[in-house]
Amino acid sequence: MPKAPEGALGCHAPKAGSLDLISNATKFGAGAPIDVEVFDKEGEVCLIVGDRGPGIADHEREKIFKRFERAGSSPPQSGFGVGLWLVRQIVDALGGTVHVNSALGQGATFTIALPRNYNA
Numbered sequence: 616m617p618k619a620p621e622g623a624l625g626c627h628a629p630k631a632g633s634l635d636l637i638s639n640a641t642k643f644g645a646g647a648p649i650d651v652e653v654f655d656k657e658g659e660v661c662l663i664v665g666d667r668g669p670g671i672a673d674h675e676r677e678k679i680f681k682r683f684e685r686a687g688s689s690p691p692q693s694g695f696g697v698g699l700w701l702v703r704q705i706v707d708a709l710g711g712t713v714h715v716n717s718a719l720g721q722g723a724t725f726t727i728a729l730p731r732n733y734n735a
């Protein structure tokens with residue numbers, strides 16, 4: 616099994632972001648297995664979290680990164696709608712990117728990419 620990159624996800628801020636993605640995949644993932652991958656790619660450290668839940672509609676994919684915003688699929692699950700907002704704040708501050716690929720009924724895959732040499 617490949618060794619996870621050291622350091623980059625070992626400090627508190629990125630770890631908090633990773634945990635929200637994993638928490639969301641568990642919470643919204645309809646009880647199906649989730650996939651988590653961490654790897655180096657061309658000077659970046661990438662984290663990918665994928666689930667097999669209800670997915671996120673086109674018009675909600677940007678909205679969910681705003682503070683206190685939740686998608687239509689979420690009311691039965693607990694939460695305040697701050698996790699992804701926080702993830703984006705952290706990732707922006709570290710010079711990285713976060714995005715989601717999803718379609719309704721086809722799960723969701725979130726990707727964080729952080730520069731390998733960021734200062735946290």
Ligand SMILES: Nc1ncnc2c1ncn2[C@@H]1O[C@H](COP(=O)(O)OP(=O)(O)OP(=O)(O)O)[C@@H](O)[C@H]1O
Pocket residue numbers: 635639640643644666668669670671679680684685686687688689693694695696697698699700722723
């Ligand atoms: N993996 C996912 N599948 C489907 N919808 C998701 C997924 N992750 C996030 N969402 C949607 O995005 C919304 C915002 O996510 P966010 O993590 O910010 O809030 P939350 O999980 O509802 O609450 P909090 O993180 O504050 O406890 C969620 O309420 C949900 O509607």
Ligand SMILES: [Mg+2]
Pocket residue numbers: 635638639694697698699
């Ligand atoms: Mg959350």
